[in-house]
Amino acid sequence: MKNNKTQVFNNKISEAIEILHNSSSTLSHFDSFKIVFVLIAYKRFNDILEQNGASDKSIITIPESYRWSCLDFSSEQLFKLIDKNFREISSANKGLGDIADALDIQRYQQNISPLTQKELLNTFDSLDLSLNNFSLKEFVEIVSAFFEQHAESTGIIRSKTSYIPNSLCKLIVKLLNPQISEKLYNPHCGFGDILIAAITHIYENHGWPNKFEQYNLSNNIDIYEEDKEILGLAKLRLAMAGVLFNSAAKGSFFNENKADVLVLRYLFDDYYMNSDDYIYKIIKFKNIYNSRLIDNGRMGILLPQNQLSNMRTDKFLKELNFKNDYIESVIQLPLELYPSLNTNLNLLIINKNKSIDRKHKVIYTKVSPFIRDGLVSISHEEIERIVTAYNNFETRTKDEEIVTYEEIQQNNFNLSPNCYVGTTPSEIKKLRKDETGIPLKDMYKIECGKTKKRPEKDKQGLPFISTLDLSTNLMYPYVNFNNVTFGKPASEGEIIRQKCILVSLLGDTLRQTIFDPNLPYKKESIEDDIKYPEILVSRNIVVIVPKENIDLEYLFYQLYSPIVRKQHAARHKNTRWSFPRITLSDLKTIIIPIFKSLEDQRIFINQYKSTLFEAENARLETLKERLKLVDKKQEAEFSIIRHLAHNINPKIYNAKSPINDVIKFLEERQLIDEILSTRLDGTKETVGEALNISIKNLNQVGNILKSARDLITREIRKDDFQDIDVYELFINDIKPLYTNKPYKLIVKKVNRMVDGHIQLHKEHFVEAINNIIINAEYHAFNESFSDARLEFDIDGNDENITIDYKIMEFYFQRI
DSSP states (O other): OOOHHHHHHHHHHHHHHHHHHHHOTTOOHHHHHHHHHHHHHHHHHHHHHHHHOOOTTBSOOOOGGGSGGGOOTTOSOHHHHHHHHHHHHHHHOGGGTTHHHHHOGGGGTTTSOHHHHHHHHHHHHTOOOSTTTSOHHHHHHHHHHHHHHHHHHTOHHHHHSOOOOHHHHHHHHHHHOOOTTSOEEEESOTTTHHHHHHHHHHHHHHOOOSSSBOOTTGGGEEEEOSOHHHHHHHHHHHHHTTOOOOGGGSOOSSOSOOEEEEEEOOOOSHHHHTSSSHHHIIIIITOHHHHSEEEEEEEEEEEEGGGGGOGGGHHHHHIIIIISOOEEEEEEOOGGGSGGGOSOEEEEEEETTOOGGGTTEEEEEEOOOEEETTEEEOOHHHHHHHHHHHHHTOOOSTTEEEEEHHHHHHTTTOOOGGGTSSHHHHHHHHHHHHTOEEEHHHHEEEEEOSBOSOOOEEEEEEEEEOGGGSOOOTTSOBOOOTTOEEEOOSSGGGEEOSOEEEEESBSSSOOOEEEOTTOEEOOTTOSSOEEOOOEEEBTTEEEEEEOTTSOHHHHHHHTTSHHHHHHHHHTOEEOTTSSEEOOHHHHHTOEEEOOSSHHHHHHHHHHHHHHHHHHHHHHHHHHHHHHHHHHHHHHHHHHHHHHHHHHHHHHHHHHHHHHHHHHHHHHHTTOTTSEEEEOTTSOEEEHHHHHHHHHHHHHHHHHHHHHHHHHHTTOOOGGGOEEEEHHHHIIIIIGGGGTTSSSEEEEEESOTTSOOEEEEOHHHHHHHHHHHHHHHHHHTOOTTEESOEEEEEEEEOSSOEEEEEEEEOOEEOOO
């Protein structure tokens, strides 16, 4: 149970936040948070000096006339007065530097009434924040809880910068174990979460100060943050923790001063996610781990899961791990710590001076989440388990594993914890040890398809197999030739003639498929069976030809086994198009359980096939039962749609008729091109354009009703699909409908070499995109934001068109 004084503080702060929320619609959550935090700092510094006195070693001094007690509560300009006092305090304390300029409290003077300002200050006036009431340790904990509460419950901090939960900060600091004599560098420090944890760690080891005086830390911490407002709040928070930066220690990203301990958080907000792997530009090209760490320095860095096995970073990881032997530990964090990221974060501990017993080894750990009141963190017990395993370099649970460089090399230098920690990696280790499992590359001839792009159509050519033509049916695992295109090969080397297994490099499953040149296929609308002894294969498909001592069917069904599927999932890499894929080199490292004799392989497969087929039949039966329920639901839905169509279609016609008459009327009088309004982007909209948009909207309503009816009654035929250029559809049919919205709708063709044509049901596609835009408009856009943008990026390859949409570039408009 919280003690009474802490509860009083929390109640007062909640009251202050509520006062600001109710006072002005122009204040953002972050503005309210910042104002309250500045007042906390001002009152804390004042109460310490008023009740505990000052000395030459005091962290903060406040001139008498600028103390809280001298505030004129009757003033109509209280925020300007606080801003003035804060500027004088900053001038009197070199370590506070330009904090007052960065925070600029006076800008809110016009947004909040004098009465509300007075009410806000009265709330703080009754608080006693002196050292007599709150020790340094107690207040550091209270402020950290204040930051975490607002980061987790309202997203205030997370919307401004990447926030690191308190429990994760403690884990990082305990692993890096900074000492009082060591220099700590924290680029992109955010709100100083890591630094607060580091200072707390040092205080715990050397004793908490009982006076608000300089501790021997000031010159041993270097920070950097691009956002000056965030940096100001971080410095203010650190000052309350007893650390004041002198003017020379304001921080720069790359300078000559080297640190003993360095912490670099991964920047995963929207801007950095879309800036071409910003984090790697920092590390790879600037070599921060070399230029800013001393020879025996330690570094912690947060990286997303997929980037530990990303093709674009393989070279960097090899250099970091194999050339320099710096990576000491990889720790997989709970996904729920950052649910919006949709990928696990991993903490890498880098040590430039590993001990002899740790050379050429990495200790892996997976962290279990701790959930309380719906919030996810890392428990104290879990932190201690991980720190103990790291310090002792020994494993005691299934979530810990020491991995040699040879094992990492066998996995194609993949550093993902999924390859080494857990049940499946242990099973794979046993397969290797017992020689009952062999890497795919050692069992088969395996290579990518040779046709780099879809060949020109030629009915006399060979069938071109893309990932869309691979099998999804366990019962019939052969190539689907029904919808293939035919073309001539560019060279003899592209032609596949021998029996083989085809697997996809794209997607969540391998979609393993058998190609048999001697097997007859039944084509739609053709009575006689037909054979295809030769095929062309896309480069996104791998061709596997078993060796003489391996049964092809054995391999095919082993690719369905759980141990293979888990290895495949562990090697997924997220691409720029946001769907998973696996590289050929990673595919080759997958371990396949093997029986040495062909006879044993065939006996096993006969048994295993029956198990697979039973499971597939059970799945299909369950699906049939669900479809019965779906049919009943569709009957009800069709009745609703039919009723709507019956009543709405005549009204659409009645609405369009006078609009068409108005258009004719204006055309006859040559008024159709008159300027009606100015759009938000500055362009002019004519009367004719506005009326045509109205007609388009009404037509789309009718099309939506028709396509909804067709969808429910399954009346959509192949003939309803058209060859449509997706980019042109966006430009001509979708974008014009949103020209007068308070946000910008942007459509970009990322790769102009990709053909945007695709077989598409136009009405359904337009309806789906309109729903996306409406959802974004309703849930994401806010009237207090300007220059908001919804961007659709059209990209893809020879087989797939991808449409990536994102909300971007929000700039808060302050009044």
